[in-house]
Amino acid sequence: MAEEKENAPQEKKKQIDYDALSWGLNAPVNTEIKEFISVDDVRKKFGLPVTQGMDDDTRLGMDKNNVAFDTMFQSLTQHAIQEGQYPMSGFVGYAVLQQIAQNGMIRTCIQTVADDITREWIELTGGKNDSDDKLEKLDDVFNQKHIKSLINKAVAKTGYYGGCFIYIDTGTDDPSLPLVINSKSAEIKKDSKIDLVIIDPINVSPMEYNSINPLKKDYMKPRMWSVQGQPVHASRLITFTDNEPPMLLKPNYNFLGIPQAQILWDYVLHWNKSRTNAVNILDKLNLTVYKTSMSDVLAAENGIQLLDVKIKALQRYRNNNSVLVCDNEVESIENISQVISGATDIVRQALEFIAAINRTPAVKLLGISPSGFNSTGESDIRNYYDHVKAKQELYRDQIQTLINIYQLICFGEIDETISFKFKEIGGDDLANNVKIFKTQVDSLTALQNSGVIDNAEAREFVRTSEISGLDFLSEDVPEQPNPEDMQTMNPEQAQKQPEMKIDKNTEGLEAWQKKMLS
Template identity: 25%
Template sequence: MFKNIQNKIANYLSKPNNNSRVDGYSSVFTNLGTKRSRTNSTFFRPTLSLDQYTLAEIYKSNGIGKRIVNILVDDAIRGFIEADKLLLKELYRVKAKQAIIDAGCFGRLYGGALLVAFVDDEQEFDKPLNLNRIQQLISLKVFDRHQIYWNDDDLCNDFYKEYYGEPELFTITNNWNGLSDISFKVHRSRCCIFGGDKIPNSLRVNNQGWDVSVLQSCCESIRNYNLVNTSSVEIIQDFVQVILKLNGLAQKMAAGEEVKASLNERIDLIDKTRSVSNSIILDGSGTEDYEKKASSVSGLADLWDRFSENICAVTGIPATRLFGKSPGGLNATGASDLQNWYDIVRAYRGDQIEPCINWLLDILKSQKSWTDKPKVWEWEFPSLTAPSELEWAEIKKKYAETDAIYMDRGAIDPIECWQERFGRGEFHVNIKLSKPEPEELIEIDDDNADLLAVEKNNEEDKESKEDKEVKDIVRNTYKKLKNG
């Protein structure tokens, strides 16, 4: 018998096609490394792609899904930008902040969106934007990727353009409800493109050249988290079960409909007395017994935390921001998680928001109808963290002490420093001062200060002597001309 087993093993090992892998250990007794192994029979199964209607319903009805889409854009654009008041007023006129928020959110939700600038530059929308002929920026409109399409003729074939192989013309339709189909073409220079989650080029071809929704990679985690929530509600509903014991219940149920009706009346009576008078009336002979049993919910909170941590892991959003929960554990502050999140927000600002604002500023600068233009076009994002009043007072104090040191050394002008710090209506941390003249940068030693003063007096005397000689020459020349 043992010899037969050996022969079977030898025959099995002599046929590598029967094994699912040949690069590691295998055992025919435990199926380790064979095609019957539970590990080797586990493969990655691609999930279904979320269509536009499913994404819209998730965004509308699921709070976690909507928060995942919005939170990065909201944190990036919070406070908008710090710039001159005249520039901010013009940006508010065209509702630039809300347009950027909508474009960023719809881009993350659907995998792509366009922010289109409707500009009066005396040209058609399908022509490149002419900055030299812009009369006014009329408005900004946002269109998601399902309202946009293009043909092969709309692709850029110029190797020397940065968007070679990408659409140069977009066809936009307002067909949201199927009742109207108004479409128009717009040139790429009149648009700012917002994307979603990056995917390989092979998948972008099948996705009409767009990214995918940020909800695609975390849809399973959101589903599992919602299942835990729903199951927990079912547990709470059955948290307390009432047990009513009646002697001879089985016999009474088989006796007839009249007995069943009397039993139902008895049960209804017990429920009514318990609800109205908060008391239960039972038969004293011991034929009835009333009992409550509670279900155990131990470990339910930990289960919620584990599934919520899974969502945070796949989205990169810390629990303090996504779920609004305080960090747990000894000495836990959540500072490192927030710092990592702020790095992600800064990266999104640099990749999506900053190019869009610079594109808008180029259009605004060229407006001929805008006569009240600012003198300063520099701008910056506000800080991601909002200090408390005490922290803000400490910050102002530190800057005041630093400015005072520079003023005492004569490095900066007090009036110019005050103008940069407070001249724009509020305190500014980052200021730009005028560059000193080269002679003002010469370092003066205490030992050479008197020599420099003597040299300066000599230069002044020399200049005054030269001025006197010039005046004498002019005076003598005038006298000669006067005497003929």
């Protein structure tokens, strides 16, 4: 009985020590980040700046009207919980997209495609009267107004946020009225001044749209937009959009498109997680295991502190020139080496998934040759340029609208025949063009020999070919001398005659090829 009483306080004290140790181990580590633990934290992070010169009540009122902090909080916390598993069935919100837009990989993907869409820019075509002068003047105006840079920024914003707007600022006091873009327009006429302003979609929301009758062409297309509370007619906004969402989800995406950044984000997070884990493997490349009696350590007074001292001593003197001393009976040291083969392949493959989703070759996006692809990557680059051409066509109507606007400003009327074409991206493949043209010449010669076409038709083909480099030829076919008459001529007379048609196997074609390749 006496022994039980004597042991009781010790057991109680031992239990208290375990509780204290358990509490210490459950304490949060220093690296834990809790930025958004409440809606107030989100409001502080994304609220309007206090430097705008307004009082707190006004600023908080604007916050409540302009930003849905509850939705932002839910999106941010959900994003943190998923830890890379980012299954989204709807719009994540512009606040989250603006955070995503700061990611280096996202910016590389979006900006690479946007830059290639506008890199070679456009060539104005068409025109009825004085077309050359009109096209030259329009081209100068586009350069002065930096339209190329404007379109580049709009395409990039479309990639980040799913769409954006260019506001046609004519100086009107009532932008809710429709804007007419023709020769009868009262706002856009010769020598009038306008400004083109890019509007971020976070400041725009739909006001009026047809959601009832799908038989109308304006079904689910807003007729009026609210730009920071001010009604603006849709005709005054040039809308850019990409990745059109399903019909039921269009209102969720602000009647724009699915952001390319949101599509890429899941793959970027997986790559970033694999990259981080691969780097962390280096910290575990050689794991030193210190074996001791943990029950004795936890039960002893100041046992944890003593263990910390031993481990710190081990870390301090741990190198190939140090000597480690430990208790041979109750302590031992073991070294475990980690195998890291294959880790880089996993990271590289995750990186290639990003390039695949963005439809951009890894050699173009990252400057590396993807594993399993051919060594040149020429076909991949060509497929990518085809993808860029398809993207360019998405913005044809927007660019044509700008051409019509500046026609009204420069000439007072719109020439419907004036249009444009996108210049060839990636530059002309000279060697490939030479091969193609040589094949065409062979085909033309065969058609001439069989009597299908004559010299005039063959000449017209090579003169108008974009890759021949013979556009300087006149339309008139020079007269060819009779071969029988050539035999009776003396050398001086033969030299005065025009040269005969170059055969495909003569030295003339080979000389032309060498000239083109040089």
